[in-house]
Amino acid sequence: MTESARSASVPAPPLTDTAHAILDAAFAEVLAHGIRRTSISDIARRCGIARQTLYRYWPDAQAVFAALVTRELVAALPAETAAPRSLTELAATLVGTADRIRRMPLIVRLRDTDPELLSRYLLDRLGTSQYVVHAELARLVAGGQSAGFVRPGEPTRLAAMLLLITQSAVVSAPLVDEWLDDSDWADELGSALSGYLRPDPS
């Protein structure tokens, strides 16, 4: 999620300490007041820097929030070191990640107070972190195909459907909780992801 689709192909440089401190301040402000009520001045004040300093990093509050969501979501992704060795392990990794993202205070806050920002990334265009998630999914699909536990098919194509399934489960889970409690949610998402990736039984 976050930032323009066009910038996604150009990886952002690593954040400096000041940039991280600005995002930390923005995070605290958003959790306390929501995105709509958080201004550049609020963030600069909490960070203890001048507004002009902040503008050297991001042009407006929207860009700060975008970078914040990207930082938080990317941090929630699984480490690249642990390659799943079976479809069961792969599905468990994906469900665990989706569950972590679903419970992230920033995501909960966005759902509750700033749904129009979240919905932009469901209805309008992908953001940077969705591109990162898609690339990570494609990498896991390709790894599973090499190991023989994922069916053949263009990894970017399979990853696109995995992204659609998983992000819907993450953002819309509360809407179906009368039928899917938290434990069912994890079980059924796992069934959906492994059922989709399983090599053809015929």
Next chain:
Amino acid sequence: MTESARSASVPAPPLTDTAHAILDAAFAEVLAHGIRRTSISDIARRCGIARQTLYRYWPDAQAVFAALVTRELVAALPAETAAPRSLTELAATLVGTADRIRRMPLIVRLRDTDPELLSRYLLDRLGTSQYVVHAELARLVAGGQSAGFVRPGEPTRLAAMLLLITQSAVVSAPLVDEWLDDSDWADELGSALSGYLRPDPS
């Protein structure tokens, strides 16, 4: 989609001819101008009735739009007469329906000009037509279980995950079209739905 979740358990009475005429007028106004720019007066004028007459049917424009989306979506659902006889047929029915809904001019228009209305039904609460779709999915799941081509499990629970997968594919398809063109979209959605419902291979 549409209307309050609380009203979903009470089926609406069949629409009268005047009610249908009002919704037809609302449909024409929305396609021409979008939801935000369409008022009760616009709808009444196009319908050739007094505003006071319209208020006897619905309390405000929002309620008219909700009833309109419900009418159009429910009309897009498959006829109950054709019970699928295999998992392949069931998946084809679901993909065909999703594809019809995705191309409905009203849905395209909502996506393009009124995403905040659409997003309410993804992030906030289910609407009447989502309850109708869920009940229809549960009925198809139960039928497939009786016939032996759908895995066991509470039909309402399986239907909830089918709803999450399908509505994401419907509303977010344009976001992933660089990896999933229209034909891939149908193939991969079919794989996702049948993979999810297929009896356990082990």
